[in-house]
Structures are given as structure tokens and as C-alpha cells.
Amino acid sequence: MSESRYTPPRVWTWDQANGGQFANINRPIAGPTHEQALPVGEHPLQLYSLATPNGVKVTIMLEELLALGHRGAEYDAWLIRIHEGEQFGSGFVALNPNSKIPVLQDRSGAQPQRVFESGAILLYLAEKFGALLPQDLATRTECLSWLFWQMGSAPFLGGGFGHFYVYAPEKFEYAINRFAMEAKRQLDVLNRRLADNRWLAGDEYSIADIAVWPWYGELVRGNLYGAAEFLQVQEYPHVQRWANEMAARPAVQRGRMVNRLRGELSEQLHERHAASDFDTCTQDKLQAQAATPA
Numbered sequence: 001m002s003e004s005r006y007t008p009p010r011v012w013t014w015d016q017a018n019g020g021q022f023a024n025i026n027r028p029i030a031g032p033t034h035e036q037a038l039p040v041g042e043h044p045l046q047l048y049s050l051a052t053p054n055g056v057k058v059t060i061m062l063e064e065l066l067a068l069g070h071r072g073a074e075y076d077a078w079l080i081r082i083h084e085g086e087q088f089g090s091g092f093v094a095l096n097p098n099s100k101i102p103v104l105q106d107r108s109g110a111q112p113q114r115v116f117e118s119g120a121i122l123l124y125l126a127e128k129f130g131a132l133l134p135q136d137l138a139t140r141t142e143c144l145s146w147l148f149w150q151m152g153s154a155p156f157l158g159g160g161f162g163h164f165y166v167y168a169p170e171k172f173e174y175a176i177n178r179f180a181m182e183a184k185r186q187l188d189v190l191n192r193r194l195a196d197n198r199w200l201a202g203d204e205y206s207i208a209d210i211a212v213w214p215w216y217g218e219l220v221r222g223n224l225y226g227a228a229e230f231l232q233v234q235e236y237p238h239v240q241r242w243a244n245e246m247a248a249r250p251a252v253q254r255g256r257m258v259n260r261l262r263g264e265l266s267e268q269l270h271e272r273h274a275a276s277d278f279d280t281c282t283q284d285k286l287q288a289q290a291a292t293p294a
Contacts, residue, residue: 021167025085030097036089040107041076041273048078048092049102051260053158053214053224054118058102059272060210060255061122061132066275067251070129072108077258077272119151122207132207143201146193146208154215156182162225180231183219187236190216194238198245209246214256217243254278 014028040046045062049055065073080086080101087099096103096116104121106113106128115124123144126133134140161179164172190212193200200208215224220240222228233240246252257269257278265284269277 022083025083025088030093030099031088032090032093033085033088034090036086036091038089038091038095039078041078043074043076043273044106044108045073045075046078046105046107047075047102048080048095048105049259050080050082051256051258051262052082052101053154053218054100055102055259056214056256057118057211058104058121058125059258060214060252061125061207063251063255063258064210064249065125065129065131068129068131070131073125073129074274075272079259079261079270081261117151119147119211122147122211126207132205132210134201134204134206139201139204143204143206143208146200147211149189150208150211150215153186157186157215157219161227165227165230166225183227184231184235187216187220187231187233187239190242191236191238194242199242209242213243213246213252217246221247257282 016023016027038046038048047058047062049058051059059077062073062075062077080092082101086092087096087101092103093099095105095114098116100116102116102118102121104115104124106115106124115121123133134143156179161176161183164175164179168175190200197203199205200212216239218224219231220228220233220236220243222233257267258272259270260268261270262268265287266282268283269281270283271277271281
């Protein structure tokens with residue numbers, strides 16, 4: 001294999017022309033690249049995101065909270081185009097020094113509170129509204145174990161398997177085989193858990209399910225990396241049962257539409273500022289309005 005001929009130098013140096021889909025935004029230093037203030041809407045909760053699996057976690061969470069009647073969970077969702085480097089604007093970096101989506105700002109208190117990292121946002125919202133986090137200590141602990149399992153495992157699926165299977169400029173057999181094996185092992189972990197439990201924490205739907213579904217649920221439903229056949233996802237029937245049950249939830253259906261730039265135009269709501277936006281502001285409707293003569 002050609003990749004075996006590479007010998008690392010004594011000291012790594014940054015090659016800005018390293019190829020790959022993200023070469024124009026990847027860099028080995030932190031901090032802002034340009035001045036850019038973030039917009040602020042009328043709701044206390046301001047979300048700056050994109051409908052990647054990590055971004056979808058938070059919009060599903062917010063829609064689930066609203067479905068439960070928590071009116072304080074109303075939010076403005078602003079689109080951050082990561083391929084264009086908007087996450088390196090000064091306003092975004094002030095909220096998340098790691099320059100990754102999603103980031104939430106809660107302006108309901110005396111001082112605005114920033115929350116970054118998707119798992120931290122889910123936990124913050126669950127505790128703020130007293131919902132979707134079990135109160136029983138044993139069940140809560142199980143829920144948090146699966147939440148942090150996802151945070152630790154998904155980088156192998158996304159930055160590992162997804163990167164080398166889809167985004168790398170060349171296909172490297174060793175890397176794809178290594179991370180495909182780990183992706184299937186993780187699916188087997190979930191399949192064994194869900195064989196005897198309706199939800200990841202047990203009988204109670206929780207932030208653990210909301211965290212895991214955009215990655216592994218969408219993977220087995222054929223909506224992530226186009227890898228369903230390659231990974232033979234039919235081998236995980238309990239994950240599929242769980243994934244489909246979640247996908248049927250109205251809040252999940254709404255949440256996966258927010259800040260989406262891909263797929264059917266009717267499923268893309270680039271920004272969300274009110275519940276009515278799902279009926280009036282999806283891309284199919286906006287394009288139809290733009291095409292209608294005045």
C-alpha cells in the first residue's frame with residue numbers, strides 16, 4: 001500500500017496545500033481569523049450551528065423541550081457555514097474558543113451564559129428545564145454513561161471512518177479498514193444494549209438517545225456517509241428499531257431540519273426563529289415565493 005512508504009519527519013510542519021475537502025479551513029492554531037459579530041434574535045436562547053450530527057443533537061433537544069411545553073426553550077437558530085470558515089469569526093470564537101459548532105448562548109439571566117460542546121449543551125438544557133434527564137440516580141448515571149460514550153466514540157466514526165471513507169483526498173485501505181472495524185464494533189455495542197432496552201437509559205427517553213441518534217441512528221438509516229451497505233447495517237436490527245422509532249418523533253423530524261443545507265429543499269430550514277418557520281420558511285417555500293411574480 002502506498003501509504004506505508006511515508007516516513008514521518010523528525011518535526012511536523014504544516015502543509016497548507018494538504019488536500020482534502022476541509023483543507024481550506026483546517027489549521028494547527030486557534031483563535032479568530034477575522035472580525036465578525038454574531039446576530040442576536042429575540043429569544044433568550046441563541047444557537048449558532050449547522051445540521052451536522054453534533055448540531056442536530058441540540059436542535060432536536062430544543063424541539064423536544066418545546067413539545068413538552070417548556071416555552072422558555074424557544075430559540076433562534078443561526079446558520080454557521082463551517083466550510084466558509086464562519087466559525088473562526090471573532091464573535092463565534094468568543095463563545096467557543098474551540099471554533100466548533102454548535103454553541104449556545106443563554107441570555108435569560110443577568111449575564112449571558114455561553115455553552116459549547118454538544119454534550120455539555122444537552123446536559124445544560126436538561127438541568128435548566130428539568131427534563132429528558134432521569135432523576136433516579138441509577139438511571140441518571142446510566143443516561144450520562146451513554147451520553148459520554150457517544151462523545152468519546154463518535155470521533156472514531158466521524159473523524160476516523162467518515163473522514164477516510166468520504167473526505168480524504170485518497171482512499172487508504174488501512175485507515176478505512178481500521179475505522180470500519182471500530183464503527184461496526186460500536187454498532188454492536190449499541191445493538192446489544194438496545195436488544196433488552198427500549199431506550200439507551202432503559203425505559204425512559206433521554207438526552208442519551210438525542211446525543212447518539214444523529215450519528216448512529218442516521219448511519220443505520222442510510223443517511224450518513226452513504227455507508228449503510230459498506231457497513232452492512234442490517235446486522236444491527238435493534239439499533240434500526242430504535243433509530244426508526246426516534247425518527248418518527250415529530251420533534252426529531254423538526255430538529256433535523258434546522259440549519260440544514262443538504263437534502264430535500266422541503267427539509268431545509270436554514271434559520272429558525274419561530275415555530276411557524278417550519279411551515280413558511282423551508283427552502284422549497286422560499287424559492288417558490290421568490291419565483292412568484294410580484
